Amino acid sequence: MQKVGATDKTVDKDYDAELARFRTLEVKTDKLAKEAKGYLDALRAMTASQKRIADTIHHFYDETAPLGLCGSKYKEVVERLDEDCRGELDTSFRTTVLEPLGRFCAYFPDVNEAIKRRQKKLLDYDAIRSKVSKLVDKPSEDPQRLPKAEAELNNAREIYENLNANLLADLPRIVELRVPYVDPSFEALVKSQLKFCQDSHERLDSLRQYFPPESEKLDGKVEDVLQQMRDLSICGMG
Numbered sequence: 001m002q003k004v005g006a007t008d009k010t011v012d013k014d015y016d017a018e019l020a021r022f023r024t025l026e027v028k029t030d031k032l033a034k035e036a037k038g039y040l041d042a043l044r045a046m047t048a049s050q051k052r053i054a055d056t057i058h059h060f061y062d063e064t065a066p067l068g069l070c071g072s073k074y075k076e077v078v079e080r081l082d083e084d085c086r087g088e089l090d091t092s093f094r095t096t097v098l099e100p101l102g103r104f105c106a107y108f109p110d111v112n113e114a115i116k117r118r119q120k121k122l123l124d125y126d127a128i129r130s131k132v133s134k135l136v137d138k139p140s141e142d143p144q145r146l147p148k149a150e151a152e153l154n155n156a157r158e159i160y161e162n163l164n165a166n167l168l169a170d171l172p173r174i175v176e177l178r179v180p181y182v183d184p185s186f187e188a189l190v191k192s193q194l195k196f197c198q199d200s201h202e203r204l205d206s207l208r209q210y211f212p213p214e215s216e217k218l219d220g221k222v223e224d225v226l227q228q229m230r231d232l233s234i235c236g237m238g
Contacts, residue, residue, distance in 0.1 A: 051079055
């Protein structure tokens with residue numbers, strides 16, 4: 001600890017370094033929790049959108065249409081994906097990702113309160129230390145002023161140094177706690193994504209059997225339809 005500057009402020013470089021590490025952790029963890037929730041919200045929005053698309057497509061075909069059965073099966077598949085996303089995946093993701101991150105972030109307000117208390121007591125300490133210094137340089141006519149100010153200084157120093165020591169010990173521990181909190185959440189996040197993607201692929205891939213053989217190229221069919229539209233007189237009107 002050292003005292004610098006015209007106002008004789010106390011500087012603790014070790015504390016400043018630990019505080020900077022904590023601030024970085026706080027910002028990144030808050031962002032991770034926010035983005036993880038955004039991912040789940042986006043996933044649920046996507047499956048809900050798929051379901052709406054399936055409902056709309058289903059109305060294009062009746063049971064006698066060539067793709068009527070495929071439209072019906074597609075609707076079944078995306079409804080199941082949407083149900084799983086709102087049920088099993090949602091519960092698992094909240095339990096293994098969002099809730100642990102939320103509990104970790106919940107510690108930050110208490111830490112910030114301790115940081116504020118330490119800063120307030122530091123200001124008190126520096127102010128009283130400055131007062132004592134002035135009384136030493138220019139003694140008061142009251143002989144009791146200096147001893148009283150020195151007693152206040154000792155008390156302020158003890159309070160500040162205790163708070164400072166506690167934070168110097170606790171801030172590194174909080175930073176290290178990111179490992180047992182974030183690592184399992186990250187693993188759970190990846191596994192949740194993997195399971196959802198695998199389930200989606202398997203279920204959507206099962207619809208292949210209801211489409212015409214792949215030898216009938218889709219781009220050729222689309223071009224034929226577009227040409228028929230071009231040949232319509234209404235489409236040729238300028």
